[in-house]
Amino acid sequence: MKENNIEELERQFQEKIDNDIKIEPRDWMPDAYRDTLIRQISQHAHSEIVGMLPEGNWITRAPNLRRKAVLLAKVQDEAGHGLYLYSAAETLGADREETIDDLHSGKAKYSSIFNYPTLSWADMGAIGWLVDGAAIMNQVPLCRCSYGPYARAMVRVCKEESFHQRQGFEIMSTLANGTPEQKAMAQDALNRFWWPALMMFGPNDAESKHTEQSMRWKIKRQTNDELRQQFVDITVPQAEMIGLTVPDADLKFNTETGHYESGEINWDEFWQVVKGNGPCNKDRVDARRKAKENGMWVREAAAAHAEKRANRSKEKRA
């Protein structure tokens, strides 16, 4: 190493990133890079875990055996994805349990979409199709993220998620082609989840305080608005194909740009939900906190047993 001052280290760090060389856990990195990553990865992990709840809500009521197995496997994947991500955050020194406690105290955020209730079976379709669709759009670029463990976790997540969106769309199109009651159920789910799905991409670029630095660090590879536009362009024709109507009176296709133009998102609602005032914020966090509290004695028991075992085999050897 030539010069041991921070500026030189930062210059070398940025040079590595500019040359697409991945950063690995024990490499030097600026504190702000580490902090931003910990925040982003743990938020992402929390979203996966909290995201189990709205769909978990329908596992015992799934309409047939095939759908039940698929839904179980999907919600289980979300637990797995949360785990891969917590594990990536641990490589940065973020203890999983401390991160989770931040979620339970309200200090850490998660995706606002999961604060909306799942009121019908069609919501399982809407979530898979729209929410996972939006998530995939966010996640695919992250497979090229500059931080190695995060990028690797995302490769795994994206590979596994490819069935999630398909099963959701399959549910939706089955309903849309079903009886009038089923079609109404599907349309109602689309009506409720469309706008929250658009909000998943976060505030407009002009309002997004982290975007610029994160793009330079290659923690984020596309802006919120770019991703949101991609999502609308891809999803609107899919809705039309199965005969459902996107609940946006201002939606129109601009033949010159080749893109859809959407109506204005209700940002007041977005910020309210982010601040904790969505329909299910309290229920979701309570459920997770309860799971941890009720699991404490189980963890203590396993730890105590492991210790007893270790001591016994020590005694045997002595």
Next chain:
Amino acid sequence: MSNANWPLWEVFIRSKQGLSHKHVGSLRAADAQMAVENARDVYTRRSEGISIWVVQSNDVFASDPSEADSLYEPADSKVYRHPTFYDVPDGISHM
């Protein structure tokens, strides 16, 4: 709280016979047996593996990245360790 916090384990998976174990991630477990089972449930849900190793993260001793220059660069100049360094006359095969 500390007695409820299970140690972190690094997980290595052999995806098929003939390949070496590869690091796939980490997880929490109270003991080694549980770590193997958790690894099976977490990391082989789609038949990704046929053999699992787990190692407590604390037991991994790693090289220091700031010494990378002196550890690995000296090997770069030793091109004679690679077969392409040598000239083989035209017409000679199987070498």
Next chain:
Amino acid sequence: MNKHLFEYLLRLGDDSLIIGHRLSEWCGHGPILEEDIAMTNMALDFIGQATTILEYAAKVENAGRDADALAFLRYEREYRNVLLVEQPNEDFAVTMVRQFLFDAFRKPLYEALQNSSDEQIAAIAEKSLKETKYHLKHSSEWVIRLGDGTEESHEKAQYAIDTLWRYTDELFFENEVDAALQSENIVPSLIPIREEWQKTVTAVLAEATLTIPQNGWKQQGGRTGLHSENLGYILAELQYMQRAYPGMKW
């Protein structure tokens, strides 16, 4: 149709379906993420077993019903699962002890059913046995950890044994259905299976420092369709969609 075979398949299929349902209730609420995933894996195995077994039951019945119709559209008195599997999760100790008592029965049962003269049953048993061995390993280890863990976990595990023990006798219920199928070597006698079960349970509970209750009072009824109040609520959820929207495709 072979009425006895149909009845026996409902026992197997309903046991898997209902314990799978109970396990699936944990999804998203497990004591730690890793165990949440493990329990969901078991739930998936059981839903898979229920599907295969009920498909075969529907074929044997040959009355135009499929596995879904059997799983979702029978009345309460027509379910043939044992009372043990419908007992509520309560806490992790009750869930794991219930699982252990059931797995310890299922393993020798599937081992024996592998030799069934009915090829379908033999094939189902062979596949399910692999899953069951893992379940039994997982649940035994947990029973030992909880029993021989902390004072609190020991108490909870002992409570679970005390509560569930009365439902274990029914695992070995036999009637004319068994007699008829045993005479054709389709199913085994449950007497040696009970011995094996007893051996497993005694060994694991001893290692877990847990005591087998002396109370001889036993409950049964599930095998003949006389259930506890719990099943009605399970079915209210399980059948909700099929009952609210009859005859639709999903």
